[in-house]
Amino acid sequence: MKITVLGTGGGGRAHAAKLLGLGHDVYVGTRDPEATLARTEPDMMGNPPYGRWLADHPGIQLRTFGEAAAAADSLVVGGIDGHNAVAALSSVADQLAGKTLVDYAVPYVYNPQVEHPWPTPWGIMPKLDPCDVDSLGERIQRALPRTKVVKSFVTQEQETVVNPAIVGGGDHTMFVAGDHDDAKRQVTELLKDYGWTDVLDLGPLVCARGMEMYAHMHSAIGFGLGQQFGGRFGIKVVR
Amino acid sequence: MKITVLGTGGGGRAHAAKLLGLGHDVYVGTRDPEATLARTEPDMMGNPPYGRWLADHPGIQLRTFGEAAAAADSLVVGGIDGHNAVAALSSVADQLAGKTLVDYAVPYVYNPQVEHPWPTPWGIMPKLDPCDVDSLGERIQRALPRTKVVKSFVTQEQETVVNPAIVGGGDHTMFVAGDHDDAKRQVTELLKDYGWTDVLDLGPLVCARGMEMYAHMHSAIGFGLGQQFGGRFGIKVVR
Numbered sequence: 001m002k003i004t005v006l007g008t009g010g011g012g013r014a015h016a017a018k019l020l021g022l023g024h025d026v027y028v029g030t031r032d033p034e035a036t037l038a039r040t041e042p043d044m045m046g047n048p049p050y051g052r053w054l055a056d057h058p059g060i061q062l063r064t065f066g067e068a069a070a071a072a073d074s075l076v077v078g079g080i081d082g083h084n085a086v087a088a089l090s091s092v093a094d095q096l097a098g099k100t101l102v103d104y105a106v107p108y109v110y111n112p113q114v115e116h117p118w119p120t121p122w123g124i125m126p127k128l129d130p131c132d133v134d135s136l137g138e139r140i141q142r143a144l145p146r147t148k149v150v151k152s153f154v155t156q157e158q159e160t161v162v163n164p165a166i167v168g169g170g171d172h173t174m175f176v177a178g179d180h181d182d183a184k185r186q187v188t189e190l191l192k193d194y195g196w197t198d199v200l201d202l203g204p205l206v207c208a209r210g211m212e213m214y215a216h217m218h219s220a221i222g223f224g225l226g227q228q229f230g231g232r233f234g235i236k237v238v239r
Numbered sequence: 240m241k242i243t244v245l246g247t248g249g250g251g252r253a254h255a256a257k258l259l260g261l262g263h264d265v266y267v268g269t270r271d272p273e274a275t276l277a278r279t280e281p282d283m284m285g286n287p288p289y290g291r292w293l294a295d296h297p298g299i300q301l302r303t304f305g306e307a308a309a310a311a312d313s314l315v316v317g318g319i320d321g322h323n324a325v326a327a328l329s330s331v332a333d334q335l336a337g338k339t340l341v342d343y344a345v346p347y348v349y350n351p352q353v354e355h356p357w358p359t360p361w362g363i364m365p366k367l368d369p370c371d372v373d374s375l376g377e378r379i380q381r382a383l384p385r386t387k388v389v390k391s392f393v394t395q396e397q398e399t400v401v402n403p404a405i406v407g408g409g410d411h412t413m414f415v416a417g418d419h420d421d422a423k424r425q426v427t428e429l430l431k432d433y434g435w436t437d438v439l440d441l442g443p444l445v446c447a448r449g450m451e452m453y454a455h456m457h458s459a460i461g462f463g464l465g466q467q468f469g470g471r472f473g474i475k476v477v478r
Binding site: 124125127128131132133155167168171172175177200201202203206207209210211213214215216217218219220221223224225232233234235236237238239 | 367
């Protein structure tokens with residue numbers, strides 16, 4: 001299948017590499033491919049320059065957001081940071097029409113005020129916007145009414161999303177939420193290809209609120225485990 | 240030990256009954272004991288009148304908030320609803336001074352706007368106040384600086400808090416957060432008496448934000464499992 005990943009950060013790289021390994025034709029979208037390839041410094045999360053990473057993953061096609069979105073058969077993984085996601089995705093709404101978009105962004109806003117021994121690039125317990133009475137997933141769905149938005153992946157670090165077995169043999173739970181059942185089924189199939197055995201459908205996209213707000217709990221659990229960055233753990237719903 | 244539970248809702252009842260069963264002297268605080276005992280209707284959550292429940296649990300001592308707080312040796316379980324917790328607890332700050340207070344409240348505000356097939360008494364995905372950049376746990380700690388506040392229990396329904404083995408044989412995770420290590424150790428011991436085998440210390444009380452905001456995820460998981468009320472499930476941190 002032709003599958004597109006929008007965004008060149010750590011999460012986007014994890015998905016692109018995994019999809020390539022699964023035998024898909026992978027297109028990656030970025031605002032300006034030439035500028036992306038010209039970078040020589042690590043990004044804010046410490047990821048190496050994209051050009052270097054791309055050289056290690058031959059076959060991945062780097063394109064503009066619009067070209068990459070248009071290239072997808074039916075499935076697009078949205079890896080644009082939460083702050084820019086609505087604007088960037090809206091600019092390619094026509095190319096995303098009729099397709100399934102997996103949104104895993106957390107709408108972090110920098111919050112330097114909280115003291116904690118372990119800072120993150122966004123401060124500690126960075127503020128979320130939107131939060132509680134709305135979610136980024138719902139905002140994206142409202143901005144792209146012709147696209148089927150599924151919130152998923154967001155409760156895990158992306159390395160463990162694409163390789164769940166590296167934590168506890170893979171016996172933990174992944175979640176999907178959205179207003180389109182066919183799109184949720186499609187994402188659930190993708191997750192099974194990634195190695196997930198327990199995918200729980202939470203229901204309508206309003207549940208994206210809980211999934212995004214879980215970000216602080218995810219950070220706190222990582223702190224509790226002594227994992228400053230990343231968080232190599234999973235959450236199993238025991239029932 | 241003399242242990243106090245403040246509040247007469249479902250959570251407070253679960254803790255009081257369990258503590259009685261563990262052999263403690265249990266004091267329960269309510270605003271007006273006579274009024275509490277005079278009620279003949281179920282409360283908003285469908286719990287039977289307190290007097291009837293109390294008759295089935297001989298030995299539990301019903302007192303005013305102040306009398307009950309004063310009776311505790313060193314441990315108080317705060318079961319007052321989130322909306323009223325800061326005011327009610329502040330009114331007995333002297334009696335709580337020097338003691339450990341376990342706060343498990345969620346600061347729900349009624350939010351009727353969201354459509355969902357399964358309503359709760361607070362609407363669906365009820366708004367939280369405070370949220371994100373503050374928490375009820377931190378507010379209580381600021382209001383009671385002489386008391387050691389520990390946030391815990393809040394990620395589970397209270398029946399499964401006091402009887403973790405009823406879900407998955409008890410192989411799931413309970414969390415504590417707070418700024419006083421001795422108080423967290425005391426609460427961890429209580430949790431072990433309740434049957435918990437995996438208690439994770441998340442760190443300082445700022446982590447109460449994540450624990451309280453997890454409420455929406457908890458609701459969503461319950462929806463996903465088809466459990467409209469309550470939620471008989473646990474969360475295991477797999478690492």
